[in-house]
Amino acid sequence: MHYTVVERELELRLVLSPERGIPVPARLAYRSDDPFAVHITFHINSDHPVHWTFSRDLLVEGVFRPCGHGDVRVWPAKAEGRSVVLMALSSPEGDALLEAPAAQVSAWLERTLRVVPPGAEGEQLGIDDELDELLAR
Template structure:
């Protein structure tokens, strides 16, 4: 049985002038951190900061607005079809970014994660985590 999945998905970073910068996003899921999806956005020459999203929020964001604060998701219609709008804000310096990601590609990736760990079957052993943390 798979314990990890990842997908490269085309992303568009919206700019202040209404344009966009094409990026790639590597979305990854690992059963050892069952509630999280990690995302790394990059261009040919630049790697942007790593983000970690709640898998349930990412899934819900395909259907209705969710999140507040540093990360928000909401469905968005574009000329090219359905998209997921991801709003990112860096609390440390107040900068923000808006990313548009192809919604069917995100839904396909999420389906792959559900093959690794079905929604509701996630498990986090808090006692083991605390024991490891305290042993350091």
């Protein structure tokens, strides 16, 4: 099966305190065969990159307004006069607050939305075709 991948390398900032942060190289990835999810890989000073997967809708909404609860929360903010998107991630290994440039995240999300428009995710999974086939029997 053919699918499309939309990737973007960018530098995030791991927020340690209001005054301190460290740069974290990251890769955003979206695959049309997994149309509801976005994948973020962080290369933090370790041999093993850290992978997070969460809802694309959550990230789209988080660019404009605070959303999410539990393990992943996303909200827009200003940092030194720039628009940023903050992502608060919690896991059993610990919590992280990451700051991403809003313009770069938005541009990447727009590319994913052109590949699979909002509301068309189910079609990508072929569920409709399978249902039609089942009902036709």
